[in-house]
Amino acid sequence: DGGITQSPKYLFRKEGQNVTLSCEQNLNHDAMYWYRQDPGQGLRLIYYSQIVNDFQKGDIAEGYSVSREKKESFPLTVTSAQKNPTAFYLCASGGAAVSSNQPQHFGDGTRLSIL
Amino acid sequence: AQSVTQLGSHVSVSEGALVLLRCNYSSSVPPYLFWYVQYPNQGLQLLLKYTTGATLVKGINGFEAEFKKSETSFHLTKPSAHMSDAAEYFCAVSVNDMRFGAGTRLTVKP
Numbered sequence: 001d002g003g004i005t006q007s008p009k010y011l012f013r014k015e016g017q018n019v020t021l022s023c024e025q026n027l028n029h030d031a032m033y034w035y036r037q038d039p040g041q042g043l044r045l046i047y048y049s050q051i052v053n054d055f056q057k058g059d060i061a062e063g064y065s066v067s068r069e070k071k072e073s074f075p076l077t078v079t080s081a082q083k084n085p086t087a088f089y090l091c092a093s094g095g096a097a098v099s100s101n102q103p104q105h106f107g108d109g110t111r112l113s114i115l
Numbered sequence: 116a117q118s119v120t121q122l123g124s125h126v127s128v129s130e131g132a133l134v135l136l137r138c139n140y141s142s143s144v145p146p147y148l149f150w151y152v153q154y155p156n157q158g159l160q161l162l163l164k165y166t167t168g169a170t171l172v173k174g175i176n177g178f179e180a181e182f183k184k185s186e187t188s189f190h191l192t193k194p195s196a197h198m199s200d201a202a203e204y205f206c207a208v209s210v211n212d213m214r215f216g217a218g219t220r221l222t223v224k225p
Contacts (some may be wrong), residue, residue: 004158040124042205042217092160099211101147101166106158
C-alpha cells in the first residue's frame with residue numbers, strides 16, 4: 001500500500017542535541033511538507049519541498065533544517081537552536097505545486113519531547 | 116493571503132444527534148477547501164474536498180460539507196453522530212499554499 005512512513009514515533013532530545021526525524025513516501029508525490037502541531041494551534045508549516053534538491057522555509061523554519069536528496073525522502077533535523085521543540089511533528093506529501101487542489105497525505109507523526 | 120477560522124475549539128453532541136462543525140475562510144480568489152480528521156496520535160486523514168463544481172460535497176463516514184461563497188463558509192455536517200466520530204477535525208484552505216484552522220475537538224456522548 002502506498003503511504004507515508006514517519007519514524008520514530010516517539011523521540012527524546014537532550015539539551016544541545018540535534019535530532020533527525022525521518023519521512024519516507026511511496027506515493028510518487030513531488031511535494032513534501034513538514035508541520036508542527038501544538039495543542040490548540042492547528043498545523044504550522046516548517047519547510048516544504050516541491051522538487052528534489054530544492055526546499056523553502058515555511059512560517060516557523062527557525063531552529064529546523066531539511067534536505068531533499070531523493071524524491072521519496074524528506075528528513076527534518078531539529079537543531080539545538082530550537083528552544084521549544086516539544087511538539088507533534090507531521091510529514092505530508094501532495095501534488096506538484098504548493099497551491100494545489102490536491103489534498104495532502106499525512107504520516108502518523110513523531111512526538112518529540114525534551115529530556 | 117488566505118486564512119481559515121474554525122468556530123468552536125470543542126463541540127459535544129449526543130450519539131445520534133446532528134454534527135455541525137463550522138469553518139469560515141478568507142480568500143481573494145476562489146479557494147480549494149478541505150476537511151481532515153485526526154484521531155489521537157495519528158496523522159490527518161482527508162474527509163472531503165471542494166475544488167470546483169457542486170457546492171455540496173460528500174465525504175467518507177457519512178460527512179458532507181457545503182461551500183457557500185456568499186457566507187465564505189464550508190461547514191461540516193453529519194446527520195447522526197456515532198461514537199467513532201470522536202476526533203479532532205481540521206478545515207483547510209488552499210490558494211497560494213495550504214492553511215489549516217486551529218481544529219475542533221468533537222466529543223460524542225453515549
